[in-house]
Amino acid sequence: MFSWIKITSIITFITLCFLTLANAEPKKEIILQSTTSTQNSGLLDAILPVFEQDTGIKVHVVSVGTGQALKNARNGDGDVLLVHAKDAEEKFVKDSYGVERFDVMFNDFVIIGPKKDPANIKGEKDVTKALKQIAASKSIFISRGDDSGTHKKELKLWQAAGLTPGKNQSWYRESGSGMGSTLNIAVGMGAYVMSDRATWTAFKNKSDLNIKVEGDERLFNQYGVILVNPAKHKNVKAKAGQAFIDWLIGPKGQAAIKGFKVNGKQLFFPNAQRDMRKAS
DSSP, rough: OOOHHHHHHHHHHHHHHHHHHSSSSOEEEEEEOOOOOHHHHHHHHHHHHHHHHHHEEEEEEEEHHHHHHHHHHHOOOEEEEEOHHHHHHHHHTTSSSSEEEEEEEEEEEEEEEEETTTTTOOSSOOHHHHHHHHHTOOOOEEEOSSHHHHHHHHHHHHHHHHHHOOOOOOOOOOOOOOHHHHHHHHHHTOOOEEEHHHHHHHHHHHTEEEEOOOOOGGGGGEEEEEOOOOOTTTTTTHHHHHHHHHHSSHHHHHHHHHHHHETEEEEEEOOOOOHHHHHH
């Protein structure tokens, strides 16, 4: 049988454990709503551990298309946005759902197609001309069709080409999926597709697809970061979220982005300098 002394000791021990837990600092963590390109390319897997080591803040990533990321953040599901559709991002801030937007980095989009190149667009420098040739030849084109940053850009380029492809045109297909899944479908169908360069470079199942069109300035792809407005959603971890933004657009974050490479190729190019405040 336990003596009263032993029972008292056990109770004291349990009480001390509860007091320790009650007084412990809550774990610092944030939710980052970001694009499939930052995840599929491996960028976030490379830089987030560095941020956590520097700050003690854990980042949980929700990887979706930019449109869905913005929608999630409007609903208060997240603390920070890292996306790539500048017009939509600026509207998000203008509508008071975000505090402020900052440039972070850039890369570019590319048009990818099969080796046989039925639309004969390889080496074309004018992306709108290439899209016109794809449409004229009725070559299969796989669109993400998911309101992502890539999809938004693609639709702008079709519009610039004077075309509005849709479901009534059998050669134009929508995957409704992220970049990796869409690339897999394009490989399986021997189709044309538009991708951000980072995801394409990191993509392993290339088969006989390769880059057909690149270098047009209209293929420029800018990424931005935004703190979700805590005045809209009280659950937003504003302090930790702002710490992530300051790190990302500061020297350490920008260096981490610059240092990320796949097969020796730099996939993202930091350009936050003109938006720098007191980041460190």
